[in-house]
Amino acid sequence: MTNPARQPPRWIDFHCHLDLYKDHASLIDECDRERVATLAVTTTPKAWRRNRELAERSTHVRVALGLHPQLVAEREAELSLLEQLLSEARYVGEIGLDAGPRFYRSFDAQERVFERILRACAEQGGKVLSVHSVRAVGKVLRHLERALPPDRAQVVLHWFTGTAAEARRAIGRGYYFSINSEMLRSPKHRQLVAGLPSERLLTETDGPFIEANGRPVRPRDVAATVGELADLRQEDPDVLSATLLANLRALLAS
Numbered sequence: 001m002t003n004p005a006r007q008p009p010r011w012i013d014f015h016c017h018l019d020l021y022k023d024h025a026s027l028i029d030e031c032d033r034e035r036v037a038t039l040a041v042t043t044t045p046k047a048w049r050r051n052r053e054l055a056e057r058s059t060h061v062r063v064a065l066g067l068h069p070q071l072v073a074e075r076e077a078e079l080s081l082l083e084q085l086l087s088e089a090r091y092v093g094e095i096g097l098d099a100g101p102r103f104y105r106s107f108d109a110q111e112r113v114f115e116r117i118l119r120a121c122a123e124q125g126g127k128v129l130s131v132h133s134v135r136a137v138g139k140v141l142r143h144l145e146r147a148l149p150p151d152r153a154q155v156v157l158h159w160f161t162g163t164a165a166e167a168r169r170a171i172g173r174g175y176y177f178s179i180n181s182e183m184l185r186s187p188k189h190r191q192l193v194a195g196l197p198s199e200r201l202l203t204e205t206d207g208p209f210i211e212a213n214g215r216p217v218r219p220r221d222v223a224a225t226v227g228e229l230a231d232l233r234q235e236d237p238d239v240l241s242a243t244l245l246a247n248l249r250a251l252l253a254s
């Protein structure tokens, strides 16, 4: 019998906080069993080593080195740790900017941190980024454009809520979009997602911050999101699934 965990992925969860679930280790096994290619984003660089240890033997889970913009107010000092660890990391996230009312006060610090991370990624090259941009899409794009030449990193915009013009700007730079179930609840965002080019789409859960049926979503729940996305875009779900997996391969091949 072949081991299902060794087979290619069926689904993609390109942004999930595995370390914020009580059953972190068994969730990694679940991703392998269900063949969900999962990017385990982290919120502080201090979480990196433990996440890496736990995912060491996983086929389908990769760990990203992050410093969440919502934590920059208290954690800016950990930027140097992130810079030290960066050479070990292929994936970087969660990083970005958040201009929501609770975090706006740290916005200057967030911009400093984001800029430094982007410059370091540009210098090292070959990174894949998962980027947060709540109420700050224009500024996030400006930082990316200024600090990160397109051939130095791949950018995935997580939970993108910008305008159609901002989406076009991101598409022009070669960025990808990871789509979650919550984005498909909002009529405005549905319309935006419906118009994105298929070859730039990925899926994500942003679990455990999103709930489904009264419990935090798990990576395997992206299957439902693919169904809804196919419906919205009037595509065949199997065709869309194959497209998403091809997109992941293209993203990682470059």
Ligand code: MN
Residues within 6 Å of the ligand: 015, 017, 041, 094, 206
């Ligand atoms: Mn997140």
